[in-house]
Amino acid sequence: MLGVSTLRSPSSSSKADQHCGGFVGDHHVVFPTSGGGSDCCDGFAMVDVDDNLLDYIDFSCDVPFFDADGDILPDLEVDPTELLAEFSSTPPPDDLLLDTVSPAAVHVDDEAANNKPPVVPDDDVKQQQLAVMTTVAQEEKRLLEEQTCGDEKHVAASKQTTEEDSCAGAAVSDTKPSASASAEGHSKKKPAPGKNSHGKRKVDWTPELHRRFVQAVEQLGIDKAVPSRILEIMGMDDCLTRHNIASHLQKYRSHRKHLMAREAEAATWAQKRHMYAAAAAGGGVAPRTDAPHASRPWVVPTTTFGFPPPAPPPFCRPLHVWGHPPHAAAADAAAAAAAAVAAPPAPTAMLPVWPRHLAPPRPLPPWAHPPAVDPAFWHQQYNAARKWGPQAAAVTQGTPCVPPPAAAMLPRFPVPGMVPHPIYRPAMVPPPPPPPPPSSKLAELQLELDTHPSKESIDAAIGDVLVKPWLPLPLGLKPPSLDSVMSELHKQGVPSIPPAAATATG
DNA sequence: CGCTCAATAT
DNA sequence: GATATTGAGC
Numbered sequence: 001m002l003g004v005s006t007l008r009s010p011s012s013s014s015k016a017d018q019h020c021g022g023f024v025g026d027h028h029v030v031f032p033t034s035g036g037g038s039d040c041c042d043g044f045a046m047v048d049v050d051d052n053l054l055d056y057i058d059f060s061c062d063v064p065f066f067d068a069d070g071d072i073l074p075d076l077e078v079d080p081t082e083l084l085a086e087f088s089s090t091p092p093p094d095d096l097l098l099d100t101v102s103p104a105a106v107h108v109d110d111e112a113a114n115n116k117p118p119v120v121p122d123d124d125v126k127q128q129q130l131a132v133m134t135t136v137a138q139e140e141k142r143l144l145e146e147q148t149c150g151d152e153k154h155v156a157a158s159k160q161t162t163e164e165d166s167c168a169g170a171a172v173s174d175t176k177p178s179a180s181a182s183a184e185g186h187s188k189k190k191p192a193p194g195k196n197s198h199g200k201r202k203v204d205w206t207p208e209l210h211r212r213f214v215q216a217v218e219q220l221g222i223d224k225a226v227p228s229r230i231l232e233i234m235g236m237d238d239c240l241t242r243h244n245i246a247s248h249l250q251k252y253r254s255h256r257k258h259l260m261a262r263e264a265e266a267a268t269w270a271q272k273r274h275m276y277a278a279a280a281a282g283g284g285v286a287p288r289t290d291a292p293h294a295s296r297p298w299v300v301p302t303t304t305f306g307f308p309p310p311a312p313p314p315f316c317r318p319l320h321v322w323g324h325p326p327h328a329a330a331a332d333a334a335a336a337a338a339a340a341v342a343a344p345p346a347p348t349a350m351l352p353v354w355p356r357h358l359a360p361p362r363p364l365p366p367w368a369h370p371p372a373v374d375p376a377f378w379h380q381q382y383n384a385a386r387k388w389g390p391q392a393a394a395v396t397q398g399t400p401c402v403p404p405p406a407a408a409m410l411p412r413f414p415v416p417g418m419v420p421h422p423i424y425r426p427a428m429v430p431p432p433p434p435p436p437p438p439s440s441k442l443a444e445l446q447l448e449l450d451t452h453p454s455k456e457s458i459d460a461a462i463g464d465v466l467v468k469p470w471l472p473l474p475l476g477l478k479p480p481s482l483d484s485v486m487s488e489l490h491k492q493g494v495p496s497i498p499p500a501a502a503t504a505t506g
Numbered sequence: 507c508g509c510t511c512a513a514t515a516t
Numbered sequence: 517g518a519t520a521t522t523g524a525g526c
Contacts, residue, residue, distance in 0.1 A: 226508065
């Protein structure tokens, strides 16, 4: 069932640690430590799921947005490629450069992107602004078409043949400058670079183009979005074909499905975190830095529980096309409604975003048996970074390599009542007892995950194993058994929670 | 016309 | 090897 065999080798990991130059998962991100009595949530951001979560959740975002002080790097928040496309003649609005993450700041829509002042205008001003917006929109479209269709469109406008031919260069940023047009069409074996066997250029889905696409999809609603209508709304039928849209839509839905699964996963973590919080509030103890076991790798001094509750994941701004930036959300109410349909509200009001790769790479214990993170993800990220990644390169080069805090050596499943998913456990461990009957949404989720873990949830869980900042466990160290952890907790006076109560209390 | 799937191209 | 495109079949 599970292809859980490979794991990141210590050598490659240490290599990445040294150089920190690779784009894929090789960054070190400074996570707040749980020591010193600081709140482990510091430096993390929560996301209001009332906004379209999928607009800015990108669990695969590769770029750390935290510097050595744990601050979000504001100048890396915006994709320069998009800025270039959208604000080629104007500087980006200030509110696109986010210093802090707040729902208001996060939700930067097209109005903000168009520099429209966020005030309620009177009718005259409104009409003027409408005209301006229309002009801006038209201009934006013109610029986009110029950008995406290329000059070829204008050259071939008079000898228009087919719509594919006329602007087949759609969004092509040819990365092979050696490919000359003169060589085109001579060989039937090998079509010219960037073109397929039919002479049609491959559509390069730039972030901006994708943003348009997503906007159209959201406007229509994910269920009613069909290629023809999307194409109609995008208004780029001279650059794209229905097949292009259909293909992209297919991929988009696939990715969306993936994200939804991860969203659900994040929701369960939010629920679990509430459990931790509730348990800590009920039976918390003072930090015991002088505890006899404090030097043991998996006993870390913390404020309350002996183990830190699951911290909300750091906010991660999406940068590649599948995780378009927030302002890609449609500006009007209809689009917002469609977006709401596209991203149904999660069980909790605040939902953590959990980019799996934001943690520093670290070796994993042999017993974990995690598979490699979906290689498709990394490859895509890598390619996206190469294609659109000035920001990625900048971040990569400028990101300090900070080793993970040594103090964050924790037990993996130390929480009373929490039964780790089977994939977390050693392979030879006998199967767990059947879960209790679902008495709550969380219990249902737990049951669902335990009994029918989807590929996505498995992937997500594996990703969690790989990156959970409080879960580093060096090679050679065996994790403590649940019993030993419980015993330790008992010594510290932490009351245990019956499993049923733990899963039933949301 | 749109979807899924598979083959193919890049 | 991943992704985009394309065609077949429905």
